[in-house]
Amino acid sequence: MRGIPIIQPSTFNIQAFTSRIPRREFLCQSALAAAAVALLGQEAFTASRPQRPNVILINADDLGYADLGCYGSDNISTPNLDRLAREGVRFTDFYACAPVCTPSRAGLLTGRYPIRSGLTTVLFPNNKVGIPDTEITIAELLKRQGYSTACIGKWHLGHLPQFLPTRHGFDYYYGIPYSNDMGEIIDGYPNVPLMCNEETIERPAHIDTLTQRYTEEAVRLIRAHGNRPFFIYLAHTMPHKPLYVNPRFKGHSRGGKYGDVVEEIDWGVGRIVQALRDEGLQRNTLVMFTSDNGPVFGKKEPGGSADPFSGGKGSVFEGGMREPFIARWPARIRPGGVCHQPASNLDILPTLVTLGGGKVPKDRGIDGRNIAPLLTSSARLPDYAFFYDVTKPGSVPAVRFGRWKLRMEKGRKELEEPQLFDLDLDPGERRNVAAQHPEIVADLKKRITAFLQSLEGESPLLLGGGRGRLASSPSPTQ
Numbered sequence: 001m002r003g004i005p006i007i008q009p010s011t012f013n014i015q016a017f018t019s020r021i022p023r024r025e026f027l028c029q030s031a032l033a034a035a036a037v038a039l040l041g042q043e044a045f046t047a048s049r050p051q052r053p054n055v056i057l058i059n060a061d062d063l064g065y066a067d068l069g070c071y072g073s074d075n076i077s078t079p080n081l082d083r084l085a086r087e088g089v090r091f092t093d094f095y096a097c098a099p100v101c102t103p104s105r106a107g108l109l110t111g112r113y114p115i116r117s118g119l120t121t122v123l124f125p126n127n128k129v130g131i132p133d134t135e136i137t138i139a140e141l142l143k144r145q146g147y148s149t150a151c152i153g154k155w156h157l158g159h160l161p162q163f164l165p166t167r168h169g170f171d172y173y174y175g176i177p178y179s180n181d182m183g184e185i186i187d188g189y190p191n192v193p194l195m196c197n198e199e200t201i202e203r204p205a206h207i208d209t210l211t212q213r214y215t216e217e218a219v220r221l222i223r224a225h226g227n228r229p230f231f232i233y234l235a236h237t238m239p240h241k242p243l244y245v246n247p248r249f250k251g252h253s254r255g256g257k258y259g260d261v262v263e264e265i266d267w268g269v270g271r272i273v274q275a276l277r278d279e280g281l282q283r284n285t286l287v288m289f290t291s292d293n294g295p296v297f298g299k300k301e302p303g304g305s306a307d308p309f310s311g312g313k314g315s316v317f318e319g320g321m322r323e324p325f326i327a328r329w330p331a332r333i334r335p336g337g338v339c340h341q342p343a344s345n346l347d348i349l350p351t352l353v354t355l356g357g358g359k360v361p362k363d364r365g366i367d368g369r370n371i372a373p374l375l376t377s378s379a380r381l382p383d384y385a386f387f388y389d390v391t392k393p394g395s396v397p398a399v400r401f402g403r404w405k406l407r408m409e410k411g412r413k414e415l416e417e418p419q420l421f422d423l424d425l426d427p428g429e430r431r432n433v434a435a436q437h438p439e440i441v442a443d444l445k446k447r448i449t450a451f452l453q454s455l456e457g458e459s460p461l462l463l464g465g466g467r468g469r470l471a472s473s474p475s476p477t478q
């Protein structure tokens, strides 16, 4: 690990790893070795479920809808992601469930709107809260089906031990526990820890090489695969600001510094796909790529693009929550598909759990649905309502059903009259057509009311709800 001193030694809580740490400086390598043992599998994988895929779920941070070549970027070159899309399916109407990091990731990993888990606002290093034990993550559900599980990258669902990935279904963790801007600058980097399992192994994390190191960790785990299926959740730290550029990629892109960091992520995707190919795993590995929320536009630093949408990170305009989503799985997904049906990162849990041979929990509200038919065929699923940024009790800022979007708020302020947009004709949400379609407005309002009623009795809000706390936070960004 580049000879950087280890700041905060402690012991792993994961029993499988505890006896395998000979020396502190080899912490991560030995944890990797232990993870490799886990991936090799102590229990024989029964051949009764041969079609269950390995899964690599890549989640970028603050990547805009239009920041990839296959989503229209003309100055950022992403040949590996473009190829992933050509060889799989690309969604045009895919949403993150929230426009900022923590709630979006909570929704992704639990399949539930953030208000259900209480993870409704961005967590900061001084927060003492995190993902509740009562939540069930994708990793926990896949683990029950015999999967080996690893989380690489930004977690952001609580940095205290009881909230870390290793306590929520992941056999292995390597990454930063919150955003890369959350700390004073030391030695040129924000004072953010890089962790391996529950140890800090580098502080401040040298952010400029994290994309590369995350990629190499994923590749090492792939190479250590055994007979058990695996799930790797790779949550890149970039292109969340402050942007740090790997020297290898400096000046790489026509899209400037921002383009450089996106192109490095793309390079990493290529490395991972190549590793799958080398190991003979590419046919039955489902690789998914998306982002947690929309772009931050450049003032001090260049930012991404959400064209043709309005708004960016933090907004319930489409630009804040509409994201790229690509899925490639040669065994089941035919190449070259483009899906226009709305879907969201809440759907990933039910989809993966079903493909993994499990069942979604029945004892709680799961808001996503299994979208495997959209991945593996040209079928349409029945339309259903997607609610934007469900993080406040008693209201939602917007809902989408089919082509229609009803917005109840603008800039976090409740509108006197809701506004209706036809996203097929007006993706930039510039023409309010509520007056022309009162029946659609009424129908969508009814859906909101029914949805809010269905949430009654849900878990109490962990963080107090709303964004007031976020707005008053002294930390630099979300």
Ligand SMILES: [Ca+2]
Residues within 6 Å of the ligand: 061, 062, 100, 101, 240, 292, 293
């Ligand atoms: Ca983010």
